[in-house]
Structures are given as structure tokens and as C-alpha cells.
Amino acid sequence: MARRARTRIDDLLDAWALWLEQGNHHAAPRSVLAKWMEGKGQILPSAGGADVVCAAAFPIEEQVEAAVLAIALDETLAADVLRLEYNAAHAGVCQRHGARPYNPHRTDQAAKAALLNVSVRTYRSRLSWARGEVERRVVAR
Numbered sequence: 001m002a003r004r005a006r007t008r009i010d011d012l013l014d015a016w017a018l019w020l021e022q023g024n025h026h027a028a029p030r031s032v033l034a035k036w037m038e039g040k041g042q043i044l045p046s047a048g049g050a051d052v053v054c055a056a057a058f059p060i061e062e063q064v065e066a067a068v069l070a071i072a073l074d075e076t077l078a079a080d081v082l083r084l085e086y087n088a089a090h091a092g093v094c095q096r097h098g099a100r101p102y103n104p105h106r107t108d109q110a111a112k113a114a115l116l117n118v119s120v121r122t123y124r125s126r127l128s129w130a131r132g133e134v135e136r137r138v139v140a141r
Helices: 010-023 031-039 060-074 077-085 088-098 107-113 120-139
Strands: none
Touching: 010 060, 010 088, 060 077, 060 088, 060 120, 077 088, 077 120, 107 120
């Protein structure tokens, strides 16, 4: 099988994986309950005013992570495939699927498909779909 040409989405997903590996991801936004507990029974306004921020204000890697989380809501397998393929926060995927031991740098697509209990063809189709979704949700903005 011939290798496909490297595209901008490859560079973006590699940067996303590196960003996650370096621990730059942030905790999820605080819930109303968390704000209530922090305010000891009162909901305190945030110091910066409104909590709504333009998506363009976030680093591109954070936008990719948000897109992958959104994909996971609809198609968990596709998000898992994307995380395994790019070695991006793959520990959670391995834990969910019970993979031990797992070396992400010495595992090919066939082994990753076996870890997810799917065929290589399904693995590749979910990977292609997930890459397209990330591109549609992040790059096409």
C-alpha cells in the first residue's frame, strides 16, 4: 500500500499529540456546582466578566482536543483510533480496552486495531473519518 502525502492535518494532529504529551491540556471548565462550592453557597461572578470566549482565542491544539472530545460523544471508536494513531493521551484508551503492556512507538496499525477489537479496515476507515472531522471542525473555520 502506498503512503499518502503528508498534509496540513498531519502536522496539526502531530502538534496536538505533542501538546498533550507535554501536559499543556487544561482541566475542564468548572461546573456551576464547583463554583457554588468554591463560593461557600453563593455563585460568585468570575473576575473577567463573561465566561464566553471566542474559540479563536484558544491555541489550535486546544481546538483539536475540543474537536476530538466532540467526536468522542458521537463516535467513541473514531476518537480512540485517532488517539492511538497519534499517540495522543492513549493511556485512557488502553485502560478502557484493557491493554497491558502497550508501547505506542512500536505498535503498528494492525496491533492497534487488535487492541480495539476491530479489523484493520475498520480502524483505517474510522481514522480517515476522524481526521476529516477534525479538519472540518478546526481547519475549515
